[in-house]
Amino acid sequence: MAESFGSNKGAERVGYITRVQSFSACHRLHSLKLSDDENKEVYGKCNNPYGHGHNYKVEVTVRGKIDPVTGMVMNLTDLKKCIEDVIMIPLDHKNLDKDVPYFANVVSTTENLAVYIWDNMVKALPASLLYEIRIHETDKNIVIYRGE
Numbered sequence: 001m002a003e004s005f006g007s008n009k010g011a012e013r014v015g016y017i018t019r020v021q022s023f024s025a026c027h028r029l030h031s032l033k034l035s036d037d038e039n040k041e042v043y044g045k046c047n048n049p050y051g052h053g054h055n056y057k058v059e060v061t062v063r064g065k066i067d068p069v070t071g072m073v074m075n076l077t078d079l080k081k082c083i084e085d086v087i088m089i090p091l092d093h094k095n096l097d098k099d100v101p102y103f104a105n106v107v108s109t110t111e112n113l114a115v116y117i118w119d120n121m122v123k124a125l126p127a128s129l130l131y132e133i134r135i136h137e138t139d140k141n142i143v144i145y146r147g148e
């Protein structure tokens with residue numbers, strides 16, 4: 001009976017670890033596939049030609065086996081370095097639409113920002129570890145992307 005409380009689960013335990021990173025950037029929601037009037041209609045105030053800013057908060061979650069020797073899914077210090085390379089250097093204090101080539105013809109919605117971060121984080125992390133990118137665009141607007 002006592003075994004069912006965790007002592008006999010075998011060697012493999014799976015854990016999820018998350019690191020949170022904030023960054024500031026400005027953008028404008030504007031689709032090259034829509035007319036100016038359609039853009040105004042779809043994006044409203046967020047289509048303002050002079051843009052607007054956000055203090056984004058990104059949660060990067062990795063999932064994997066808890067190494068029985070190190071006790072870690074991965075070293076959070078290594079995850080911190082990946083976040084610096086993938087999020088902070090290219091995005092912090094940037095104009096997403098003008099400074100980040102990816103958004104030259106991709107609308108800088110938070111959904112697309114999550115895809116951008118996912119695609120680059122996947123390349124920076126060991127294989128199969130990335131589980132979720134969660135972005136708080138504002139206190140009220142949250143986007144989740146899991147690579148689907």
Ligand SMILES: Nc1nc2c(c(=O)[nH]1)N=C([C@H](O)[C@H](O)COP(=O)(O)OP(=O)(O)OP(=O)(O)O)CN2
Nearest residue numbers: 029043046054108109110111112137138139140141
């Ligand atoms: N599906 C999406 N919809 C919207 C996005 C987005 O990225 N994906 N983005 C925006 C605007 O860029 C902007 O972020 C909206 O800001 P705002 O309306 O000010 O944010 P809040 O809703 O949190 O503010 P309120 O205080 O409630 O007005 C719009 N849509």
Ligand SMILES: [Zn+2]
Nearest residue numbers: 027046052054
């Ligand atoms: Zn916005």
